[in-house]
Amino acid sequence: MNEYFEKQKELYGDNPGFDISEVLSKPYDKTLAEKLYDPNKPMQNRISDIGPAHFFQFLPPVLKKNYGQWKYHEIVQPGVIKYTAESGDTVFAVRCASARLMTTNLIREVAEIADKYCDGYVRWTTRNNIEFHADSEAKLRALLDDLKSRKFPGGSYKFPIGGTGASITNIVHTQGWVHCHTPAIDASSVVKSVMDDLFEYFGSHKMPAQVRIALACCLNMCGAVHCSDIAILGIHRKPPLVEDERITGVCELPLAVAACPLGAIKPATVEINGEKKKTVRVNEERCMFCGNCYTMCPAMPLADGEGDGVAILVGGKISNRISTPKFSKLIIPYIPSEPPRWQSTVKTIRKIVETYSANANKYERLGDWAARIGWERFFEKCDIPFTEKSIDDYRLAYDTYHTTTQFKWSVHTDNL
Amino acid sequence: MNEYFEKQKELYGDNPGFDISEVLSKPYDKTLAEKLYDPNKPMQNRISDIGPAHFFQFLPPVLKKNYGQWKYHEIVQPGVIKYTAESGDTVFAVRCASARLMTTNLIREVAEIADKYCDGYVRWTTRNNIEFHADSEAKLRALLDDLKSRKFPGGSYKFPIGGTGASITNIVHTQGWVHCHTPAIDASSVVKSVMDDLFEYFGSHKMPAQVRIALACCLNMCGAVHCSDIAILGIHRKPPLVEDERITGVCELPLAVAACPLGAIKPATVEINGEKKKTVRVNEERCMFCGNCYTMCPAMPLADGEGDGVAILVGGKISNRISTPKFSKLIIPYIPSEPPRWQSTVKTIRKIVETYSANANKYERLGDWAARIGWERFFEKCDIPFTEKSIDDYRLAYDTYHTTTQFKWSVHTDNL
Amino acid sequence: MAEVKKHATPMCDDLKKGPWPSFVDDIEQQGLSGKQECLDLLGQLELSFKHKETHWKHGGIVGVFGYGGGVIGRYSDVPEQFPSIAHFHTVRVNQPNGKFYSSAFLRKICEIWDYRGSGMTNMHGSTGDMVLLGTKTDQLEPIFFDLTHQMQIDLGGSGSNLRTPECCMGKSRCEWACIDTQAIIYDLTQTFQDELHRPAFPYKFKFKASGCPNDCVAAIARADCSIIGTWRDEIRIDQTAVAAYMAGEIKPNAGAHADRDWGKFDIQKEVIDLCPTKCMWMEGKTLKIDNRECTRCMHCINVMPQALRPGVDTGATILMGAKAPILEGAQMSTLVIPFIKMEGTYDEFKDFVSSIWDWWMEEGKNRERFGELMQRQSIQELLRRTGLKAIPQMVKEPRSNPYVFWSAEEVEGGWKRDVAEFRKRHAA
Amino acid sequence: MAEVKKHATPMCDDLKKGPWPSFVDDIEQQGLSGKQECLDLLGQLELSFKHKETHWKHGGIVGVFGYGGGVIGRYSDVPEQFPSIAHFHTVRVNQPNGKFYSSAFLRKICEIWDYRGSGMTNMHGSTGDMVLLGTKTDQLEPIFFDLTHQMQIDLGGSGSNLRTPECCMGKSRCEWACIDTQAIIYDLTQTFQDELHRPAFPYKFKFKASGCPNDCVAAIARADCSIIGTWRDEIRIDQTAVAAYMAGEIKPNAGAHADRDWGKFDIQKEVIDLCPTKCMWMEGKTLKIDNRECTRCMHCINVMPQALRPGVDTGATILMGAKAPILEGAQMSTLVIPFIKMEGTYDEFKDFVSSIWDWWMEEGKNRERFGELMQRQSIQELLRRTGLKAIPQMVKEPRSNPYVFWSAEEVEGGWKRDVAEFRKRHAA
Ligand code: SRM
Ligand code: SRM
Ligand code: SRM
Ligand code: SRM
Ligand code: SF4
């Protein structure tokens, strides 16, 4: 049929996952696994190293046909992108949000919608939105109406449409209290609260440029918040506890000691009811709360409801458009944890978004705007107090020092 | 007389150096010192901590009168700056070069000229040029003719006029082989050779912006070449010798060991005709030829005629004009020493100057031009081979890594 | 349908309000339909809201036979209160590249997960996997057998091995894809199955491929090896379309700014002046580009997709070393190969990758990311290990410090010197 | 006149050619007029040209009684060949600030130097001193007595002490001097005589003062403490002069570009567009500046000195830490005080300086420059030591790493935590 397909088949046709339609057509056999798997002969019947299913089989027909032959796109309305191929074919991609943390019931609903309007195909974006593809205006209208109509009992949309263009799209985020062991904050409840507040900007093209928000619940930064327009970061502020009783039982002391980038952890010996026990001690003054010790050693927990909270970083970006990629910069070192609604965090982000939106140029990302007006002016306009915590004192600190007489007068100098 | 003077007098009038006209009027008494100084009573007759003579007494009358009251300046011709004061007074500052390394005879000639045309006053600039001040057109003309007429027997000018505006002014430089103990290269002969070649640009305003050249004969960089448009730097390329016989006699081994920023120096013991002697050994692979060990220890010389030579750095600046101050960047890691005329160094610098001059915008400093067109293009246009030596691998190296897909095609990529 | 126990979760319940999809509502519905795990999860989350602390124990090494990754062990630290999630392990399933699915695929995996897991998922994990959230240790092998036998799909990565490679949607829908991101990532994932499932590295290693410099999969920030499409010929220009944009007949940036009045489109202000290299200009009515000076930032193309398109001599720029802050601080990837053709089976690229891995496995410390090794041992060492040539495109600017290393071979006369000889010339 | 011996110096002689002032010719003339040191110096230089190596021995501690600096010891390593320069010490004489001299001053110092030294000098040393090159140890005290008694001037600095402070010509001739650089440097030099002559610091320390951001004394690159003039009110504008520049009646930049045809002056292209903050614009025929957005870079003033002038509410910006590369790499000074009035006896500034010195003398390692201490112990520590407030103007941009230090006092509930309490909430 399709030249591209033939080429792929030639290369990968023998892989079990190249075409899985046959196995998918069979009903799920709940008993099969137990029949095949024998704990005493673990290798028996084991299939391994087959990798993912080949992508091509999951493309909607019109995408299969025009693979690599797309010509241009138009965002006909927020959340709806019309693609035109060299062949003249067109397709509408409809983007809608998801909470990312979703149940099988909800996924089944996605499948049902895909069957109804999209020949049974659907995709997820790199930012956890869902995209349906309609190959006609008619299907598009029906699809949109259907999506808008679906709500949870509590009234929230299941599939709000938007996230394209100069909008605030879905928040890349992580596990938080729902699944991880090292978080300083939750993830899903913060995302829900922030996006409830910014909802109007998800479904519209009102920002000067795209605004990408990310959240990571600890310094490991699984959300890769280090290059986001706005980053929500969970931080600890109390040094690790040390459980002298169990530490030797649950981790290698040398590894725990080596875990600390600042060498704040030193081997030690304590007396516990009469008997000497090996353990470690933390030079608390030198701790920067990175959490790496806890990652390496369960007996050194940092989590503390009072101490933990949110740090806000802004001005990062990833695309190479106009300016080069940038790291996010720490502008607010700490906001207390306020589950379930995180109101202070929500308020702060709203203020930054509004100020940026009101002041930046068209096409100008948040970080480029801040750099253009100067960070002193950014803090002033956003009404954010500047603290010494925003001054770098890690490895490459010197390169952030201000080595010029060029600066602007601001509230900070007015008040000297 | 002068309000400013009265104020200074009030503050500093009691300092011995506030007015030294009286002592200066007395003839030099060659015998006085020996009369006053008694090695056995060193404190007797000793005057100390009096600091420099007060500056005001050395200003030409018109400068005294209009101190702090200057309104604007015009460079009427290269080397001649006309200053106009609020009072309407004007003065011509005439700038001429010096070799910096000068004899008392030549200084006397300067004094003579000062007496003839400048009421006996003269100054030196922060870049080792000499400035005479004429308070009338007539004096100016006479002064210029006189300066132009003065030549050394070999034919070189004693006081070539220029160094203002968009010129290539005098080269800030250091001692070299004329006086220092750590140089990798000479200073004065390099400066003479480079300026002979660029002479036309000293006396004209043809550059896109000012071009500041500096030379330092070793990494100590007394010439502060680290922020110059073009920097000539003396470098070593052979690790220090270690003189086992005398080292303990001439330096503290722990200091020698501590001197190395890379910890390449370790204590060692050797046998010298039968007896054990403490000394040090250098891990030559780890040496970066900074010379700090020799500064601390005379028994670890680096100098080597074959190994030593010139490195060229460009793109630095100091002023805060338009762009912020910048470090010079290493573009040529090594050019052999070629006394007395250093022809390869001279040729290289000429090429850079011509390329910059032909391509940069008005007001654009060399480093700003290179940054604008991209360093790949700079190396291409200047015909300078790019080597791995130009890639940073010291403390803050990461901040110079190129973390974007934005780059230009150049000979470097054409030839891949 | 099993008896289910609902906990009092007032704080969680508050998160049902508001327009944004409520994960609480979703999970609670699933719970009430018979999934105790869902209700227990909300219960434990409520407790976390109260304590402002997580209630998951540290780690726990679990997995499937023969694999060193793909499963993240999790145990509740309040199992008495929430017994159904006492075990709550995550299974990472390698997503189809580009994250396209058929409804059949989705339904089948849902059936498996309802039967053997909590019924909760992340679509998708930050690395790109389908993340199946919450199952018990005894279910791990059956899940693996179900996936491989009944779906012919495999697990993704975790631990100190290759992580699940990821890409943008690329050629499947995007007109700007300069490389076939999905095919590339599929091929690499298949080629490196062993590295993906069996930890042999000092730490994790990630591949991400974006089809153009817009970098929609954040490769430059999130992958140890970032593969980003580019071109080395000329931007294709349709002058009539340019005119149409100037006449206001086509919305700039495909309508991405349509909901706000930014005034009439001004090609000078919005395109030419914003070009980072200022390599564009109008000659009468025709738009000119000096492609030699273009850095392919995509801006002009983004603004006028119907008028401008990437060139046709396409390939990839390879950048190395991106990572999150732990430990030496975050890194973005550094340009190491300016342009490489990505065709056939990518052999040249794979040779490069193995030279990188050899170096890292030889020299990398435990839990040292590749980017950190690169910083510790220098780009010069990378050049030696890979045979790449030093080019100015690898750096923002040349070094400003003079601390250059030389080898004895490079220096006339070498390093062997004789003190006596020296002292003959120079009295001490 | 003594018999003088001229060495064969063919290479040196080549340096008599060419238009640039020939130090060789100058020195040889002086030599032939009776100064053997001059001829021996050229002889030794010739030998250095041959060997491509210096012929001066390492160091040599010499000086005058009670001072720890001001003299640099130097000895030839080929004294038999060049006996008159076997000793060749340097004497650093503290220059008058701004480097203005009277002919009487110059003549007298020349007499002293002819009698007691080699007759060779550097006008001036890189730090700013008058450098008298080459004398013998037994002449040091006499020279010092001659300088102090017969000229009432003093030595400059060397060693681990305050170095001779230096300034631009400032108000004596320059219309842009926002501070009285000469008076400031004179006062500081006098105030800190003890620090200048008696080593009490971990390493050298330098002050330089420039009257405006053009920084004509390179303070930001070459002084541990850089004092640079600025203003906090408005740039003064003379609109008629602006018109004159636009009409081409006044040469732009005072004629600094006059010898090349750059075309007609274009205020938009040459001033407004080049303003780094884009805070200038034309309103009809009048030039407007939004001074709140101006960073006082001096460009517009430099281009139109007759139309634009710095404001009248002037003072200094203080930046700290500049130095050459040895050892941690070169530094430029970092902004620590955005604006400080520099009047009277500068007491507020001096208090700041002593807080800096106290810190450095307490914590600085041997041969650690102040800038290196600042890097090692952080700007935060500088704030604590000086009582300065953290302001965004101190950094180019906020930190991008999340590694923030907190103190127990700052954190709710402090740092004392009870493991048992924790484990009550969280089973291990
Ligand atoms: C669907 C998706 C790729 C995928 O494989 O899933 C995608 C799709 C498109 N991106 Fe993207 N981008 C997607 C994630 C990204 C990311 C990655 C991220 O955000 O984590 C980036 C880098 C973000 C950053 O720079 O911080 C990204 C930076 C861009 C840019 C550059 C925008 C800029 O101003 O810097 C463009 C160009 C544009 O928008 O004009 C772009 C353009 C596009 C186009 C127009 C490409 C095309 O012709 O199809 C697509 C529709 C754009 C739109 O949404 O209006 N895409 N795009 C991703 C949708 C995410 C979402 O659900 O919201
Ligand atoms: C005499 C001197 C000060 C002194 O106390 O000795 C001086 C004098 C003037 N400088 Fe300067 N500068 C002097 C060293 C410097 C230095 C320091 C250095 O080069 O080591 C700099 C910083 C260099 C750098 O940025 O790398 C310097 C950067 C400037 C600038 C900024 C130029 C730029 O494009 O960045 C100006 C403004 C201008 O030229 O329009 C300036 C302007 C001036 C003015 C016009 C100021 C005035 O109104 O009097 C003076 C005449 C300029 C001219 O030469 O055309 N002066 N000027 C120094 C003469 C050095 C020489 O003999 O050549
Ligand atoms: C599930 C996921 C977050 C999510 O909610 O999506 C995740 C979850 C964890 N990550 Fe991650 N990382 C996840 C993507 C990332 C990313 C983003 C990416 O891959 O694009 C990063 C930043 C990019 C990078 O690789 O640097 C990331 C950087 C880390 C780090 C820091 C690594 C570093 O070098 O800085 C750690 C710490 C560690 O490895 O010990 C970490 C460790 C962890 C652990 C295993 C916790 C731990 O300390 O061992 C988390 C398990 C959570 C759980 O209970 O499920 N995770 N992790 C993502 C993987 C899902 C998937 O496979 O698709
Ligand atoms: C004479 C002079 C060079 C010149 O030809 O003008 C000079 C000469 C020496 N300098 Fe310097 N420095 C001189 C200005 C500088 C400058 C420029 C400045 O002050 O603006 C610098 C760079 C700025 C700075 O302070 O960092 C400078 C940075 C050094 C260093 C490196 C210091 C550092 O922290 O990086 C050393 C090495 C050391 O101190 O051991 C050094 C050491 C030396 C020594 C004492 C050699 C040594 O290893 O002990 C030189 C004695 C040469 C001689 O035989 O006379 N000299 N030195 C300058 C002093 C003359 C004067 O007083 O006016
Ligand atoms: S960011 Fe930290 S807490 Fe959040 S999922 Fe990743 S490792 Fe866990």
Ligand code: SF4
């Ligand atoms: S949290 Fe980080 S800095 Fe603190 S002790 Fe643990 S490893 Fe060290």
Ligand code: SF4
């Ligand atoms: S740069 Fe080095 S060699 Fe030259 S004078 Fe300074 S210390 Fe001596």
Ligand code: SF4
């Ligand atoms: S030259 Fe520098 S790097 Fe080399 S041994 Fe000496 S101190 Fe160490």
Ligand code: SF4
């Ligand atoms: S990265 Fe480029 S090719 Fe890939 S989806 Fe984004 S715009 Fe399209």
Ligand code: SF4
């Ligand atoms: S891609 Fe970017 S750099 Fe190239 S022409 Fe367009 S805007 Fe300019």
Ligand code: SF4
């Ligand atoms: S620094 Fe400023 S004040 Fe001083 S001379 Fe230069 S231009 Fe004039």
Ligand code: SF4
């Ligand atoms: S001084 Fe500089 S920043 Fe201020 S208005 Fe003039 S050009 Fe602009």
